[in-house]
Amino acid sequence: MRFPWILLALLIAAAWQLVWPPQAWSLLDWVAWVPLMVASMRLSPKRAALLGLAYGTLAHAAFFSWLAQTVVTFGGLPLAVGVAVLLVFSLVHAWPFALVFGLGPRLRARSGAGWLLLLPALWVVTEQAPALFPWQIGAAHIRDLPTIQLASLFGASGISFLVLLVNGLLAELILRRAEGRPPPLVPLVLGACLLLVTQGWGAFRQMDLARQQAAGPQLRVAQLQVDLDIAAQSRLDGPKRLKTWMDLLVEARADRPDLVIFPEGALRTEVESDKPSKLFGGHSPLDFFGKIAREGKLHLLAGGLHIGQEAGQPVRTSAAWSISRQGALLARTDKRELMPIGEIRPFAGSIPAIAALFGSGRDDLRPGIRPIAVSDQTAAGVPYRYTVPICYEAILSGTMRWLYRGEDGPPADLFVVISNDAWFGDTASPYQHAGLTAVQAVAFGRPMVRQATTGVSWVVAANGEIRHATEPFTRVARVVELPLFHTDTVYAAGGWTFPGFCALGLLLTAIGARARRRTGSSSQA
Numbered sequence: 100m101r102f103p104w105i106l107l108a109l110l111i112a113a114a115w116q117l118v119w120p121p122q123a124w125s126l127l128d129w130v131a132w133v134p135l136m137v138a139s140m141r142l143s144p145k146r147a148a149l150l151g152l153a154y155g156t157l158a159h160a161a162f163f164s165w166l167a168q169t170v171v172t173f174g175g176l177p178l179a180v181g182v183a184v185l186l187v188f189s190l191v192h193a194w195p196f197a198l199v200f201g202l203g204p205r206l207r208a209r210s211g212a213g214w215l216l217l218l219p220a221l222w223v224v225t226e227q228a229p230a231l232f233p234w235q236i237g238a239a240h241i242r243d244l245p246t247i248q249l250a251s252l253f254g255a256s257g258i259s260f261l262v263l264l265v266n267g268l269l270a271e272l273i274l275r276r277a278e279g280r281p282p283p284l285v286p287l288v289l290g291a292c293l294l295l296v297t298q299g300w301g302a303f304r305q306m307d308l309a310r311q312q313a314a315g316p317q318l319r320v321a322q323l324q325v326d327l328d329i330a331a332q333s334r335l336d337g338p339k340r341l342k343t344w345m346d347l348l349v350e351a352r353a354d355r356p357d358l359v360i361f362p363e364g365a366l367r368t369e370v371e372s373d374k375p376s377k378l379f380g381g382h383s384p385l386d387f388f389g390k391i392a393r394e395g396k397l398h399l400l401a402g403g404l405h406i407g408q409e410a411g412q413p414v415r416t417s418a419a420w421s422i423s424r425q426g427a428l429l430a431r432t433d434k435r436e437l438m439p440i441g442e443i444r445p446f447a448g449s450i451p452a453i454a455a456l457f458g459s460g461r462d463d464l465r466p467g468i469r470p471i472a473v474s475d476q477t478a479a480g481v482p483y484r485y486t487v488p489i490c491y492e493a494i495l496s497g498t499m500r501w502l503y504r505g506e507d508g509p510p511a512d513l514f515v516v517i518s519n520d521a522w523f524g525d526t527a528s529p530y531q532h533a534g535l536t537a538v539q540a541v542a543f544g545r546p547m548v549r550q551a552t553t554g555v556s557w558v559v560a561a562n563g564e565i566r567h568a569t570e571p572f573t574r575v576a577r578v579v580e581l582p583l584f585h586t587d588t589v590y591a592a593g594g595w596t597f598p599g600f601c602a603l604g605l606l607l608t609a610i611g612a613r614a615r616r617r618t619g620s621s622s623q624a
Contacts, residue, residue: 104138105150111135112157118239119162120530125240129265136218136270139200140207148201155193160185163232165526172329173438173522188231195225209612212286215271217608219263220601223256227598233494234535235259241537245301247563250541251588253597254496260601265294308562312582316481318513320548321356321397322567323347323365324556324575329521332364332552337378340367347576348391354578357477358398359391360550363417363434363490364519366403370420371428389426398424398475400487402517405431414465419487419517421473429475433467434489436498472505483583486511490518493536493549500595503543512585514539516549520571529555529571537565542595544586561585 111131118128135154139147166188167181176184199222206214206221226235237258240246249257268290272282325332325343335343344365351359372384379387392399398421405418417434474484486502493499493516503510516536520529533555540547540559547559554571558581567579588594 101138101141104134104141108134108138108150108154109157112154113161115158116162116164116527116531119527120241120534121527123239123242123534125243125246128236128239128262130269132263132266133270133273135200136203136266137273139203140270140274142204144201144204147204148197151196151198151200152190152193154200155196156189158196159189159192162531163188165523165528168526169523169528172524192230195222195228199225210608212271212283213608215264215267215286215290217605218267219260220605222263223260223598223601224605226256226259235538236262238535238538241534241563241565244305244563245298247538247541248301248304249297250538250563251304251544251590251594253594254542254590255538256597256601257594260597261294261297264290305562305564308560308584308586309564311586312560312562312564312584315582315584316477316479317580318477318481318483318548318583319355319357319578320558320581321348321351321354321359322550322556322569322575322577322579323351323359323361324550324554324569324573325552326572326574327521327553328524328572332521337368340365341378347574350576351578352395352397355478356395356397356578358400358515358548359395360515360517360548361399361401361403362517362519362550362552362556363402363419364521364552366401368403369406370401370403370418370422371405371431385428388420388422389428392422392424393426396424396478398422400515400517402489402519405433409465416465416467417489418467419489421471421475421487423475430471430473432471432473432487432489434464434492435467436492436495437464437466438491472508472511477583481583483512484509485513485515488514488516488536490516493518493539493547494532496539496542496595499539499543500591503545503591510543510591511545512583513545513581514543514547516547518549518551519553520551520555521553525572529553533557537563542588542590544588544591546581546583546585548581 111134117124118131139150142150163185167178167185170176170181170184171178199218202221203214203218206217210217235255237250237255240258246258249261268287272287275282323344344361348359368384370384370388375381375383388399388401400419400421402419405416407414407416419432421429423429472484472486474482476482486505488499488502492502505511520532523529529551533549536547536549537559540561541563544561546561550556554569554573556575557568558566558579560566560582561584569575
């Protein structure tokens with residue numbers, strides 16, 4: 100019985116990315132973990148850990164297959180190094196599978212049906228560990244609107260817990276049948292009730308918020324996107340780059356947007372500079388973009404490159420400038436979380452060999468130090484307040500909590516995410532990256548507009564509805580509506596501590612089990 104289940108588990112690992120965007124077959128997630136659970140529970144802990152390691156390595160290699168080519172494009176490294184990075188990355192990040200499913204047989208042997216709660220709790224704890232591209236099982240369910248509502252309570256971690264609980268119940272049913280034991284009726288009934296309640300509540304919440312969103316104010320956003328890959332973009336000089344984006348703006352401006360967004364990587368210039376420049380027809384960049392905002396009566400957010408000074412040396416940050424409808428500079432937001440290899444070279448400052456590997460003439464970016472919340476209003480006079488997660492920041496739960504609060508004042512009304520995903524090429528990565536951000540809208544009860552240089556761009560309502568999604572590397576110049584409705588959530592108020600409660604539950608269980616063993620040993624003595 101073991102080998103067929105092991106083989107099935109590894110086959111699922113190889114196809115694991117199908118659960119995620121762009122396919123987004125998230126319904127498979129409710130049964131996809133069953134073969135791994137059944138196979139691992141019938142092995143010794145050591146062999147179960149090895150199976151988990153193999154499963155995790157294969158799943159990561161399939162899911163992140165785009166990483167090899169991205170390392171070449173983003174870091175300027177040889178393809179052989181890219182493949183090596185993918186293999187090492189997959190092996191290193193497979194440790195949660197080895198730990199959780201290696202402990203599975205022991206949890207079941209010592210706690211009986213209690214493993215159905217302990218294993219999901221342990222998995223949720225491992226999801227919080229630092230990772231280059233952090234992901235959570237629950238984030239795969241962004242197209243499953245009833246399920247994704249759970250993120251408003253406990254974030255994606257709550258969905259991860261429920262998914263593994265359901266898979267565990269099915270696995271336990273199969274295991275008991277093979278062992279000639281009766282099915283676990285009480286856990287099955289309770290699990291079925293929990294699933295029905297969460298799905299029913301999720302469906303009601305989604306429809307209730309949809310009604311409120313439709314009746315509330317709308318923000319008209321200019322969705323601008325180019326069809327140029329990273330090589331084509333790099334060949335554009337300053338005037339051609341500016342003209343590419345200005346042509347898109349002129350095309351979309353006829354529909355009178357409230358907000359125009361030039362995403363990360365669109366403008367490689369210092370927008371707040373007041374120095375005249377030939378690139379801007381003798382005007383300064385600030386005057387140039389201020390005039391666009393005034394004449395179009397629109398709010399402008401422009402992604403660019405800020406060059407400052409530190410100890411007499413120039414330092415660069417990836418930044419976004421907010422310009423009011425009156426043409427005044429409101430704020431600059433600097434990117435805080437930088438991508439290793441592409442934006443910052445780990446250890447390059449202290450290890451010359453690493454600096455040489457990346458090539459000369461390459462300067463690292465510097466991280467920002469504070470979140471900025473920007474306030475403006477629509478053409479109809481409706482005020483709104485937003486913060487700007489830049490690229491990678493929008494998939495980091497801790498950073499999103501930080502940005503949600505802003506520097507001062509009330510929480511933001513919406514998130515404006517800007518990104519440059521052209522580095523990933525025509526792969527699944529732009530879809531996966533966008534998908535990991537969408538769950539944040541539900542978690543915080545705030546709508547989100549995501550604008551990527553080459554896509555995927557879209558609007559996410561506070562209830563998780565994804566609208567106006569674009570295909571990567573397609574030219575887009577249009578105005579779309581974003582519902583400004585927002586709502587407070589349990590997650591934002593403290594539900595994000597759910598993994599901490601899982602860790603506490605595991606600790607108390609371990610202490611209780613140890614105490615029982617001591618008591619048993621004492622009574623036998």
